[in-house]
Amino acid sequence: MLNVILPVLLFAALGLAVLGAVRRVRMWRQGRPSPVNLLAGLLAMPRRYLVDLHHVVERDKYMSKTHVATAGGFVLSAVLAIVVHGFGLHSKILGYALLAATVLMFCGALFVFKRRLDPPSRLSKGPWMRLPKSLLVFSTTFFIATLPVAGILPEGFGGWFLVGLLGLGVIWGVSELFLGMTWGGPMKHAFAGALHLAWHRRAERFGGGRSTGLKPLDLEDRSAPLGVEKPKDFTWNQLLGFDACVQCGKCEAMCPAFAAGQPLNPKKLIQDMVIGLAGGTDAQFAGSPYPGKPIGEHGGHPHQPIVNGLVDAETLWSCTTCRACVEECPMMIEHVDAIVDMRRHLTLEKGATPNKGAEVLDNLIATDNPGGFNPGGRMNWAADLNLKVLSEVKSTEVLFWVGDGAFDMRNQRTLRAFVKVLKASGVDFAVLGLEERDSGDVARRLGDEATFQTLAKRNIQTLAKYRFQRIVTCDPHSFHVLKNEYGAFGCEYLVQHHSTYIAELLDAGKLSLDAHKGGSVTYHDPCYLGRYNGEYEAPRQVLRALGIEVKEMERSGFRSRCCGGGGGAPITDIPGKQRIPDMRMEDIRETGAEVVAVGCPQCTAMLEGVVEPRPLIKDLAELVADALVESAAPSKPAPSKREPAEVH
Amino acid sequence: MNTKIISLVSVGAHPTSGRSRRAEQDARAVELGLQLAGDSLRVLHAGDPREEALRAYLGMGLEKLEVLEQPAGADVLGPLGDYLRDAGAQLVLTGSQAETGEGSGMLPYLLAERLGWPLVVGLAEVESIENGTAQVLQALPRGQRRRLKVRLPFLASVDNAAPKPRQSAFGPARRGVLAPHEVEIVDDELFESAELLPAKPRPKRLKVIKAKSGADRMKAATAKASGGGGQVLKDVSPQAGAEAILKLLVEEGVLR
Numbered sequence: 001m002l003n004v005i006l007p008v009l010l011f012a013a014l015g016l017a018v019l020g021a022v023r024r025v026r027m028w029r030q031g032r033p034s035p036v037n038l039l040a041g042l043l044a045m046p047r048r049y050l051v052d053l054h055h056v057v058e059r060d061k062y063m064s065k066t067h068v069a070t071a072g073g074f075v076l077s078a079v080l081a082i083v084v085h086g087f088g089l090h091s092k093i094l095g096y097a098l099l100a101a102t103v104l105m106f107c108g109a110l111f112v113f114k115r116r117l118d119p120p121s122r123l124s125k126g127p128w129m130r131l132p133k134s135l136l137v138f139s140t141t142f143f144i145a146t147l148p149v150a151g152i153l154p155e156g157f158g159g160w161f162l163v164g165l166l167g168l169g170v171i172w173g174v175s176e177l178f179l180g181m182t183w184g185g186p187m188k189h190a191f192a193g194a195l196h197l198a199w200h201r202r203a204e205r206f207g208g209g210r211s212t213g214l215k216p217l218d219l220e221d222r223s224a225p226l227g228v229e230k231p232k233d234f235t236w237n238q239l240l241g242f243d244a245c246v247q248c249g250k251c252e253a254m255c256p257a258f259a260a261g262q263p264l265n266p267k268k269l270i271q272d273m274v275i276g277l278a279g280g281t282d283a284q285f286a287g288s289p290y291p292g293k294p295i296g297e298h299g300g301h302p303h304q305p306i307v308n309g310l311v312d313a314e315t316l317w318s319c320t321t322c323r324a325c326v327e328e329c330p331m332m333i334e335h336v337d338a339i340v341d342m343r344r345h346l347t348l349e350k351g352a353t354p355n356k357g358a359e360v361l362d363n364l365i366a367t368d369n370p371g372g373f374n375p376g377g378r379m380n381w382a383a384d385l386n387l388k389v390l391s392e393v394k395s396t397e398v399l400f401w402v403g404d405g406a407f408d409m410r411n412q413r414t415l416r417a418f419v420k421v422l423k424a425s426g427v428d429f430a431v432l433g434l435e436e437r438d439s440g441d442v443a444r445r446l447g448d449e450a451t452f453q454t455l456a457k458r459n460i461q462t463l464a465k466y467r468f469q470r471i472v473t474c475d476p477h478s479f480h481v482l483k484n485e486y487g488a489f490g491c492e493y494l495v496q497h498h499s500t501y502i503a504e505l506l507d508a509g510k511l512s513l514d515a516h517k518g519g520s521v522t523y524h525d526p527c528y529l530g531r532y533n534g535e536y537e538a539p540r541q542v543l544r545a546l547g548i549e550v551k552e553m554e555r556s557g558f559r560s561r562c563c564g565g566g567g568g569a570p571i572t573d574i575p576g577k578q579r580i581p582d583m584r585m586e587d588i589r590e591t592g593a594e595v596v597a598v599g600c601p602q603c604t605a606m607l608e609g610v611v612e613p614r615p616l617i618k619d620l621a622e623l624v625a626d627a628l629v630e631s632a633a634p635s636k637p638a639p640s641k642r643e644p645a646e647v648h
Numbered sequence: 649m650n651t652k653i654i655s656l657v658s659v660g661a662h663p664t665s666g667r668s669r670r671a672e673q674d675a676r677a678v679e680l681g682l683q684l685a686g687d688s689l690r691v692l693h694a695g696d697p698r699e700e701a702l703r704a705y706l707g708m709g710l711e712k713l714e715v716l717e718q719p720a721g722a723d724v725l726g727p728l729g730d731y732l733r734d735a736g737a738q739l740v741l742t743g744s745q746a747e748t749g750e751g752s753g754m755l756p757y758l759l760a761e762r763l764g765w766p767l768v769v770g771l772a773e774v775e776s777i778e779n780g781t782a783q784v785l786q787a788l789p790r791g792q793r794r795r796l797k798v799r800l801p802f803l804a805s806v807d808n809a810a811p812k813p814r815q816s817a818f819g820p821a822r823r824g825v826l827a828p829h830e831v832e833i834v835d836d837e838l839f840e841s842a843e844l845l846p847a848k849p850r851p852k853r854l855k856v857i858k859a860k861s862g863a864d865r866m867k868a869a870t871a872k873a874s875g876g877g878g879q880v881l882k883d884v885s886p887q888a889g890a891e892a893i894l895k896l897l898v899e900e901g902v903l904r
Binding site for chain 1 (some may be wrong): 662664665667669707709782803814815816817820822886
């Protein structure tokens with residue numbers, strides 16, 4: 001009897017699943033076109049899944065092993081079940097293989113079940129609580145149904161009762177695991193996730209690569225939308241990416257804005273985008289809400305504006321673009337891209353950049369710096385330093401990119417310290433002086449792609465006039481933009497953060513340093529240096545050269561917590577329950593360090609904004625400059641006696 | 649509201665960099681106009697229709713900006729006045745003083761004189777427009793407001809008491825149209841024959857502080873700016889009023 005029921009159920013489920021898949025694909029195709037090599041992507045997908053994705057999941061050993069057993073067991077069981085029960089290929093070997101696969105899956109499912117007994121708050125509940133049970137039912141049912149095939153039990157064992165029971169089990173199992181994959185159950189992540197990996201918009205991320213620069217808008221094309229207003233304005237593979245979310249909440253656990261009680265939860269945001277692409281309300285969402293925003297009041301549709309329907313504007317403006325969510329996401333979803341896309345619409349079309357946003361953008365347009373300072377004052381910080389200016393020397397080895405910190409009195413100390421280090425090393429360096437403009441970082445994160453591109457193109461024009469071997473800067477934001485985002489406008493530079501360059505100088509023996517005096521030190525990784533550019537080692541190497549043993553924070557390296565200063569967040573200033581820099585200072589205090597070494601003007605400003613008493617904040621350049629051993633300091637010329645001048 | 653509102657705009661200059669931009673007060677005139685008339689607001693500029701800085705006004709959500717083509721240094725009073733009268737404007741909003749060019753701040757006065765309309769200086773808010781009469785709030789120093797009833801049509805200049813201008817967005821700025829109009833060009837003889845000198849800060853009137861205590865000083869600093877010695881003339885003949893004013897001007901040394 002089972003020989004009749006099973007194939008019918010299996011093929012019916014598969015058929016319906018294919019229908020669901022077609023429906024889902026049509027939903028994704030509502031998005032705008034995106035150039036992706038479909039075939040090459042599909043071919044690369046297994047490797048991306050088994051290697052790149054596994055690397056991310058592997059950070060959580062429990063879950064990675066559980067997932068390998070469950071997913072591996074399920075894929076094997078499904079294939080074998082179709083062969084054995086679907087096509088009726090009742091071979092003993094296949095039977096045993098299927099038994100083994102279901103046992104593997106069952107073991108995995110047990111651990112999924114165990115984790116769901118007391119799930120952490122970051123996990124979504126709702127249908128996800130059902131999933132382990134469905135997995136157990138699927139594996140158990142197919143195990144029992146396969147026993148006769150393997151010859152362990154006689155055919156027809158258990159009679160009608162067992163057949164009925166197994167039939168029900170199969171219906172439950174295949175509904176969840178086959179139908180749910182394409183009709184929107186928890187298993188959707190497997191179907192959408194596999195295709196998302198295949199057709200990811202940043203294929204460079206796979207195989208150990210890094211792709212963090214925002215993608216430019218084509219401003220020449222007047223018909224292209226300026227950013228994303230409605231879900232259909234995303235590219236189709238972005239929509240696909242949203243659908244891949246497993247709601248594991250790793251992003252939520254890492255998001256500084258969520259922790260600070262600002263109305264942002266990256267997981268909810270992605271789920272809202274899924275609602276946007278499929279239509280509906282967020283009433284069914286079974287995870288943590290945006291802090292302070294109850295669930296069930298928002299809804300959307302592919303052709304309806306997102307902001308103030310599906311998502312509130314302040315949710316988008318809470319993001320610091322620290323990329324912690326993207327770094328954690330086991331499905332490699334690009335949250336920051338989506339947020340900036342939606343911000344672009346708000347700024348470029350609606351003129352709705354909150355708080356100081358409009359003023360900062362106006363300043364950038366009119367004065368090339370966000371503070372609206374007179375551009376002629378850009379070099380005032382170095383009035384007494386006799387720096388070489390490229391407009392005079394035309395070529396240099398190291399171009400020192402000063403950044404807008406030139407206008408900030410605190411950051412001027414860092415800049416002067418770094419100049420001291422450069423001078424001590426004897427390298428040939430120069431600055432752009434008054435020809436330098438803001439790199440465009442803030443404008444771009446605030447969604448003003450037009451101002452960013454204007455600034456970028458003018459900077460590129462200026463840089464093209466001179467010859468230099470590399471650009472070195474103390475600002476990770478300028479560093480990132482120059483290195484990763486100017487490339488889209490047809491220029492590639494060798495750009496280095498000052499920590500990397502100082503480490504190189506130390507390696508080359510061009511600097512001699514004393515040991516650091518001034519207490520224990522911890523190091524705060526800037527997001528735009530670490531997660532955006534993978535530079536975790538050079539700053540630590542510099543600190544080691546100072547004889548410092550870094551007292552690492554629990555959240556350091558790729559898990560470093562943002563200072564709250566990125567993405568224009570201090571400008572849009574969305575209120576929360578607490579402030580992000582205060583939370584970061586708590587992390588710092590836990591190490592007991594007396595000094596926190598930083599490598600970013602934003603981090604310096606944000607952390608120094610925390611009320612005292614607190615550890616001292618010192619830039620790496622300052623620490624190095626303090627410990628410099630000046631080789632044969634040029635003796636000051638004895639002041640010659642001068643005759644008093646006579647005035648008639 | 650069916651009142652025909654026109655905002656006059658000029659090209660501004662950023663105070664630190666000097667780069668051209670939308671003028672701060674003119675942008676407020678546009679903002680006030682948008683709040684009153686919405687999409688039916690018309691915005692007018694006399695100058696170069698190819699000036700890109702004008703697009704910053706379009707970015708506030710305007711579809712079109714009318715430009716009366718004028719070379720630099722031309723006297724725009726005539727063409728502006730003709731245009732406003734022909735267009736049937738009922739309320740004309742301007743900034744108080746331009747950030748570029750002559751910047752004398754005289755335009756609202758001269759234009760009102762030419763059109764024979766009343767002028768409200770320092771308009772802060774239009775409360776209502778009914779039966780051809782507008783009830784408006786005029787901004788006075790120290791945050792004071794004066795409620796005025798003005799018959800339409802009239803001209804009003806706005807300063808920093810008017811609502812803050814909305815952000816200028818790239819999309820509408822790019823889409824908007826700068827619509828040029830060819831009009832008569834009048835040479836500004838006064839301006840051409842005049843000699844321009846860099847401005848000197850205006851001397852401040854010396855303030856003798858007689859206060860003995862801190863409380864007195866506080867009072868002096870926060871008191872209303874009201875001259876104690878003045879006199880209120882009520883129900884006097886125009887002749888008597890004019891004589892009183894003339895007498896004061898002579899006393900103050902304004903007229904000799």
